[in-house]
Amino acid sequence: MTLVLFFGCLFVAFSPIIALFIFVIYKEAKLLIIMLAGAFFWLLSIFIASILWKIVKPLQDENAWSIAISIVAQEGVRLLLYKIFIKLEANIYRFATKQTLETEKSYLKGSLACGVGYSFAYVLVMYGSVMTHSTGPGSLFTSECPKISLFIVNALLAHNFGILNILWTIIIFISFKSLKNKKENKKIIYIFAITLSLASHFLLSYLTLIKNCKVSLLVNYLISIPLAIIGYFFIKKYYRNKKDFYQSQINETQKDEQTIEVIKPQENDQKQDLTRRRVPNDNTSDDEPVLFDNDIKIK
Amino acid sequence: MSSEENLKIEIERKNEKTNNYQTFVEKTSETEIPSDSYSEFEFADYVDFFTRTTKSILVPVALSMVIVVFFLQSIYLQNQITSQEHGIRDLTVYHQNDSDSFQKYFFGSFLNAIIVISIIFGSTALLILFLKFGWNKILYIWLLLTTFVVLTLFTANCLLEIDQVLNFGIDWISFFIIVFNFSIVGIFVIFIPKSKRINQFYLICFSSLLAIEISKLPELTTWILLIVLALYDLIAVLTPNGPLQILIQESIKKNQPLPSLIYSSSLMLFTKIKYPIFKKPEKNIQNIENTVNETLSEITTLSETDNISTETISETDTIISKEKEKTKEQEKAEVKLGVGDFVFYSVLISRACFYGYLTVFTCFFAILMGLTLTLFLLAFYRKILPALPLSILIGICFYFLTNFVLSNFVKNITINQFLV
Numbered sequence: 001m002t003l004v005l006f007f008g009c010l011f012v013a014f015s016p017i018i019a020l021f022i023f024v025i026y027k028e029a030k031l032l033i034i035m036l037a038g039a040f041f042w043l044l045s046i047f048i049a050s051i052l053w054k055i056v057k058p059l060q061d062e063n064a065w066s067i068a069i070s071i072v073a074q075e076g077v078r079l080l081l082y083k084i085f086i087k088l089e090a091n092i093y094r095f096a097t098k099q100t101l102e103t104e105k106s107y108l109k110g111s112l113a114c115g116v117g118y119s120f121a122y123v124l125v126m127y128g129s130v131m132t133h134s135t136g137p138g139s140l141f142t143s144e145c146p147k148i149s150l151f152i153v154n155a156l157l158a159h160n161f162g163i164l165n166i167l168w169t170i171i172i173f174i175s176f177k178s179l180k181n182k183k184e185n186k187k188i189i190y191i192f193a194i195t196l197s198l199a200s201h202f203l204l205s206y207l208t209l210i211k212n213c214k215v216s217l218l219v220n221y222l223i224s225i226p227l228a229i230i231g232y233f234f235i236k237k238y239y240r241n242k243k244d245f246y247q248s249q250i251n252e253t254q255k256d257e258q259t260i261e262v263i264k265p266q267e268n269d270q271k272q273d274l275t276r277r278r279v280p281n282d283n284t285s286d287d288e289p290v291l292f293d294n295d296i297k298i299k
Numbered sequence: 300m301s302s303e304e305n306l307k308i309e310i311e312r313k314n315e316k317t318n319n320y321q322t323f324v325e326k327t328s329e330t331e332i333p334s335d336s337y338s339e340f341e342f343a344d345y346v347d348f349f350t351r352t353t354k355s356i357l358v359p360v361a362l363s364m365v366i367v368v369f370f371l372q373s374i375y376l377q378n379q380i381t382s383q384e385h386g387i388r389d390l391t392v393y394h395q396n397d398s399d400s401f402q403k404y405f406f407g408s409f410l411n412a413i414i415v416i417s418i419i420f421g422s423t424a425l426l427i428l429f430l431k432f433g434w435n436k437i438l439y440i441w442l443l444l445t446t447f448v449v450l451t452l453f454t455a456n457c458l459l460e461i462d463q464v465l466n467f468g469i470d471w472i473s474f475f476i477i478v479f480n481f482s483i484v485g486i487f488v489i490f491i492p493k494s495k496r497i498n499q500f501y502l503i504c505f506s507s508l509l510a511i512e513i514s515k516l517p518e519l520t521t522w523i524l525l526i527v528l529a530l531y532d533l534i535a536v537l538t539p540n541g542p543l544q545i546l547i548q549e550s551i552k553k554n555q556p557l558p559s560l561i562y563s564s565s566l567m568l569f570t571k572i573k574y575p576i577f578k579k580p581e582k583n584i585q586n587i588e589n590t591v592n593e594t595l596s597e598i599t600t601l602s603e604t605d606n607i608s609t610e611t612i613s614e615t616d617t618i619i620s621k622e623k624e625k626t627k628e629q630e631k632a633e634v635k636l637g638v639g640d641f642v643f644y645s646v647l648i649s650r651a652c653f654y655g656y657l658t659v660f661t662c663f664f665a666i667l668m669g670l671t672l673t674l675f676l677l678a679f680y681r682k683i684l685p686a687l688p689l690s691i692l693i694g695i696c697f698y699f700l701t702n703f704v705l706s707n708f709v710k711n712i713t714i715n716q717f718l719v
Contacts, residue, residue: 053708066708
C-alpha cells in the first residue's frame with residue numbers, strides 16, 4: 001500500500017537493530033567491524049543450509065526438515081563465531097579499550113555487536129525482499145489471518161526474531177564464557193540458558209508452520225520475555241554498580257574534534273599493573289563476578 | 300632457587316616473543332614490559348587507529364552503494380525510461396542479438412571489456428608520460444575536464460531520467476543553473492580541498508554517477524570487466540616495476556603530490572602518545588571515464604610525534620589557519636582510498652540490483668567484508684595494496700551463490716510463510 005506501508009513495515013522490523021546501531025555500535029569503530037563479521041557469518045550459515053536444501057531433493061517438499069537444517073546451521077555458525085571472537089578478543093581488543101571500557105564490558109558490547117549483525121542479516125534476507133514488494137498500490141491478506149496485512153504480520157515476526165537473535169547471541173556468548181571460567185560455581189544456570197535459547201529457536205520457528213498468526217505472534221512475544229530477563233540479569237552481573245550499568249559511553253567521534261588529553265604513564269610513575277587481563281580496580285573483591293580467568297599460570 | 304629460575308625462564312620466554320606483538324596474552328604479572336617491542340599502550344592505539352580508519356572508509360563506500368541502488372531501483376528500472384543508445388554503449392563494439400551462439404556472445408563481451416581496460420592502461424601510460432616530461436598543466440587540465448564532464452553531463456542525464464519518471468517538469472534555465480552550480484562547486488572542492496565534508500560528499504557523488512553510467516553496459520561485459528580489472532589491479536600494484544610504483548617514484552623524485560581523485564578520510568590523533576611510525580600506504584585507484592583518465596595514489600607520512608613537534612606547535616600558537624589553532628596537541632593522519640574502487644564496488648552492486656533485492660543484500664556484506672580484510676592486510680603489511688580484488692572476488696561468489704541457491708530457498712520460505 002505505497003510508501004506508508006513500506007516505511008511502517010521497515011521501522012517495525014528494523015527498529016531494535018537501528019536503535020542499537022545508532023546508540024551503541026556507531027560510536028565505536030571496532031563494534032562496527034564485529035557487526036559486519038556477524039552478518040557475514042550468518043550469510044555463510046544460510047548458504048550452507050540452502051546448499052544442502054538444493055542438493056537433497058526430498059527436503060524441498062518438507063518444510064520441517066529445512067527448518068531443522070537451517071537452525072542447526074545457524075547455531076553452529078554462532079558457536080564458530082563465538083570461538084573466533086574469543087580468540088580475537090583475547091589477543092587484541094582487551095588492550096584496545098583502555099580508555100573507555102573495562103574488559104567485561106568490552107566483551108559484552110562485542111557480543112551485542114555480533115548479535116546485532118546476526119539479526120540484521122537475518123531480517124534483511126528473510127524479510128527484506130518481502131518488504132520491498134509492499135510499495136505497490138495494494139496489500140496482501142491471507143486466509144489464515146484475514147484482518148492483518150501479510151506484510152505487517154511478517155514485519156512483527158521479523159521484529160521479534162531480530163530481538164531474539166540478539167538475545168540468543170548474548171546468552172550463548174556469556175554462558176559459554178562462564179562455563180570456561182573455573183571460579184564460577186553455578187554452572188547449571190548457564191547450561192539451562194543455552195538449552196532454553198536453542199529450544200526457543202526450534203519452538204518458535206516450528207510454530208510458524210501452524211499458520212495461525214495470532215498464536216504464533218503471541219507465543220513469540222511471550223517467549224521472548226523470559227529470555228530478555230535472563231539476558232538482563234546476565235549482563236547486569238558483570239557491572240560493578242548501577243551507575244556503571246546505566247552510564248553512556250564516550251563518543252568516539254568526539255575524539256576527532258576535541259582535544260582530549262591522554263596521559264601516557266611517565267617513567268617516574270609506578271608502572272600500572274597492566275599485565276593482568278582485568279583492568280585493576282581498587283574496589284574489587286573475590287566475591288565479585290568475573291567473566292575471565294585472571295590467574296595467569298606460570299609453568 | 301626455584302623462584303629465581305622461574306623468573307629467568309619467564310624473562311627468557313618474554314624476550315623470545317618481544318618482536319611479535321600478537322603474543323600479549325601470555326604476560327606475567329612479575330616481569331616488566333620491555334622497551335624494544337610495542338608496549339601495550341602503543342599496540343592499543345594502533346588497534347584504535349586501525350578500527351577508526353576502517354569505519355571512516357566503510358561508511359562512504361556503503362553510502363555510495365546505497366545511493367546507486369536507490370537511484371537505479373526507483374528510477375532507472377521503471378519502464379518509462381527510453382533505452383539508452385548513447386553513453387557508455389558507444390564504447391561497446393559487440394551488441395547482442397538473440398540468435399547468437401554462446402561462444403560469440405562470450406567473445407564479443409570479452410572484446411568489449413578489453414576495450415575498457417585498454418583505455419585504463421593507456422591512461423596510465425599517458426600519465427606516466429606526462430609526469431616524466433613534467434607537463435603538469437596538461438595533467439591538471441585533463442583531470443579538470445573529466446570531472447567537469449562527469450559532474451555536468453552525467454548529472455544532467457540523471458536529472459532528465461528523474462524528470463521522465465516523476466514527471467515534474469523543469470525548464471532549461473533552472474536546469475542549467477542547478478547543474479552548472481553543482482559541477483562548479485564540485486570542481487573547486489575536489490581540486491582545492493579545504494573543507495573535509497563537502498569534498499567527501501562530492502567524491503561520493505562523483506563515484507556514484509560514474510557507477511550509474513558504467514552499469515548501463517550489457518551484463519556479461521560487466522562481469523568480465525570486473526574480473527579482469529581485479530586481476531589487472533592486483534598485477535599493476537604489486538609488481539615491483541609496475542605502473543603504480545613508477546608513478547610513486549616520479550612523485551618522490553619531484554617532491555610533488557600526484558594530481559588524482561582520491562577519497563581521504565583524515566583523522567585527528569593525539570600527540571602525547573607515540574604512534575608507530577610508518578608511511579601510510581593507500582589503495583590503488585582505477586578510475587575510468589568515457590574519455591581517458593586514470594588516478595593514482597599518494598603516500599602520506601605520519602610524522603614522528605616526538606618532543607619536536609609539540610614544542611614547535613605550541614610556540615606557533617598564533618597561526619592564521621583555524622585548524623592549527625584547534626589542533627595544538629593533535630596530529631593529522633589520513634587514510635586514502637581511490638575513487639575508482641568506489642566506482643567498481645557500486646558497479647557490482649548495481650549489477651546485483653538488476654537481478655533482485657536479495658543479491659543486493661548479500662553482495663553488500665561481501666564487499667564490506669572484503670574491504671575490512673584488505674584494510675587489515677594493509678595494517679599488517681604496511682604497503683600499498685590493491686583494494687579491488689578481494690571484495691570483487693567475494694562479491695561475485697556471493698552473487699552467484701545467491702542466484703543459484705539462496706533465492707529458491709528464501710522463495711520457498713516466503714511462499715510457505717514460515718520463518719527459519
